[in-house]
Amino acid sequence: MSEAEATDYLIRNSNYFRLRAYRTGFSKVEEGSRAGQYANLDFKMLVDLSVIDMLLRYEMLPLTLDIEHFAKVRLLNEIERHGEDGYAIVRDFISSYNSTCPDGTVSNHVCDEIARGASSPYLVDLIHRYKPGYEFPAWSFVEVITFGEYCT
Numbered sequence: 001m002s003e004a005e006a007t008d009y010l011i012r013n014s015n016y017f018r019l020r021a022y023r024t025g026f027s028k029v030e031e032g033s034r035a036g037q038y039a040n041l042d043f044k045m046l047v048d049l050s051v052i053d054m055l056l057r058y059e060m061l062p063l064t065l066d067i068e069h070f071a072k073v074r075l076l077n078e079i080e081r082h083g084e085d086g087y088a089i090v091r092d093f094i095s096s097y098n099s100t101c102p103d104g105t106v107s108n109h110v111c112d113e114i115a116r117g118a119s120s121p122y123l124v125d126l127i128h129r130y131k132p133g134y135e136f137p138a139w140s141f142v143e144v145i146t147f148g149e150y151c152t
Contacts, residue, residue: 001044009047022049064147072142072150079138086138093141094134113149 001009010016026041079086097110111134118127123144130136142150 001042001047006043006047014047014050019046019050022046022053068147068150075142076139084138087135090134090136090138090141110145110149113146114144117144117146 010019023038023041023046026038026045029035029037029039079089094108094110097108099107099109101107114127114131114134117123118131126140127144130140136144
């Protein structure tokens with residue numbers, strides 16, 4: 001890929017810092033005047049990897065959304081099946097992530113994640129309703145946490 005084509009690609013499709021992340025899988029020259037440079041790496045290879053990554057993400061997204069949905073449905077069904085208190089189980093989960101900071105304050109990354117979601121037009125009302133003490137019932141809590149947080 002020529003420098004002009006690479007420049008055009010970056011202007012239209014991506015940015016250099018994102019694209020350069022794909023170079024980590026390539027080996028570097030160990031000796032000689034090119035020591036430390038990537039061996040046999042053309043910019044076009046990084047573009048190709050970026051396109052493959054994009055296509056893979058587009059294929060994986062519907063699958064991960066389904067997995068998230070059905071995992072949360074299953075959790076709520078189990079809470080109901082076992083007669084658990086939907087408020088107490090969330091309260092216990094959130095408090096299990098309390099940690100004391102060096103300055104003596106208490107931090108909780110689950111609450112921090114929920115607070116970040118408060119700017120979402122989809123979540124703002126739900127979070128605002130329960131935010132003063134984070135007293136969410138399980139059926140609301142699974143809607144306001146990220147799937148990554150759910151998986152922990």
